[in-house]
Amino acid sequence: MIFYIVIPAHNEENTIYLTLESLIAQTLQPKKIVVVDDNSSDKTAEIVTKFCKTYDWISLVKNRSSHEHLPGNKIVNAFYKGYDSLDNHYDIICKYDADLIFPKNYLETLASHYRSNQRIGMAAGHCYIEKNKRWIRESLTGKKHIRGALKSYRKACFNDIGNLKPAMGWDTIDELLALYHQWTFLTDDLLIVKHLKPTGDSYNTMSKYLQGEAWYKLRFGFTLTLLASMKLAFKKRSILCFINYLHGFFQAKFKNTDYLITTEQGKFIRQYRWKQIIKKLFKS
Numbered sequence: 189m190i191f192y193i194v195i196p197a198h199n200e201e202n203t204i205y206l207t208l209e210s211l212i213a214q215t216l217q218p219k220k221i222v223v224v225d226d227n228s229s230d231k232t233a234e235i236v237t238k239f240c241k242t243y244d245w246i247s248l249v250k251n252r253s254s255h256e257h258l259p260g261n262k263i264v265n266a267f268y269k270g271y272d273s274l275d276n277h278y279d280i281i282c283k284y285d286a287d288l289i290f291p292k293n294y295l296e297t298l299a300s301h302y303r304s305n306q307r308i309g310m311a312a313g314h315c316y317i318e319k320n321k322r323w324i325r326e327s328l329t330g331k332k333h334i335r336g337a338l339k340s341y342r343k344a345c346f347n348d349i350g351n352l353k354p355a356m357g358w359d360t361i362d363e364l365l366a367l368y369h370q371w372t373f374l375t376d377d378l379l380i381v382k383h384l385k386p387t388g389d390s391y392n393t394m395s396k397y398l399q400g401e402a403w404y405k406l407r408f409g410f411t412l413t414l415l416a417s418m419k420l421a422f423k424k425r426s427i428l429c430f431i432n433y434l435h436g437f438f439q440a441k442f443k444n445t446d447y448l449i450t451t452e453q454g455k456f457i458r459q460y461r462w463k464q465i466i467k468k469l470f471k472s
Contacts, residue, residue: 189299191218192278196266197286201230203384204286208239216296221246222270227253249273260356285337289382309345309371312338313379317386345371353448357402364457400436405447407454412461413437
């Protein structure tokens with residue numbers, strides 16, 4: 189099974205070499221890795237260039253973008269800068285962050301999962317962060333959700349969902365569209381990936397309204413947005429986050445912001461979300 193990997197990297201000189209070393213050490217090596225130097229001002233490109241000289245299947249692409257680290261837009265645009273430099277001869281395309289350390293059997297295990305079920309469109313392990321000298325699962329989202337840091341797609345699924353959406357929440361939209369196209373996705377609890385910089389640590393303060401805006405663009409409607417805001421704000425232990433999420437939703441609504449998905453896809457997503465909520469209520 190052929191894996192291609194794209195790694196967007198913005199000022200990752202302290203971690204990118206660890207990510208690349210862990211991918212080089214895989215029991216099933218990727219056929220190609222493209223690192224996108226996304227307007228870094230540090231030694232990221234210099235470090236990656238050294239790897240390129242030793243491994244001809246690793247390449248570097250440079251991208252000019254804003255220095256502001258806004259979730260969604262910047263990362264997806266950088267991904268496509270790398271993706272467009274690749275050919276189409278892959279089975280699995282991956283978008284990985286530049287601050288991860290993978291276990292040696294990571295890609296081999298993913299390949300096994302993909303072979304076991306032809307309807308698995310996406311698969312990944314879990315991100316773990318260091319806290320009080322212990323590695324614990326990064327728990328901002330549910331265990332079944334594939335984090336944006338760890339995305340991998342079967343080619344047919346990737347084609348079905350269309351382009352990744354350059355907006356906050358892109359890593360949820362892709363899963364929902366995969367389900368819409370009757371794909372399934374899998375997370376393996378035994379695949380522990382060390383995430384050296386917890387999600388959101390470097391996000392710009394301008395991003396605080398983007399989550400609510402994303403729910404609007406996904407056609408959630410007010411009630412689902414309210415429930416999602418309450419849940420995420422509770423996990424973050426922040427009333428301010430709750431207010432910002434709703435602010436972002438109504439700001440997008442009053443501006444008549446364009447949706448990211450079709451009316452039919454929006455209906456499917458709302459129905460799916462309500463089914464999940466009802467399922468959890470009856471479980472408890």
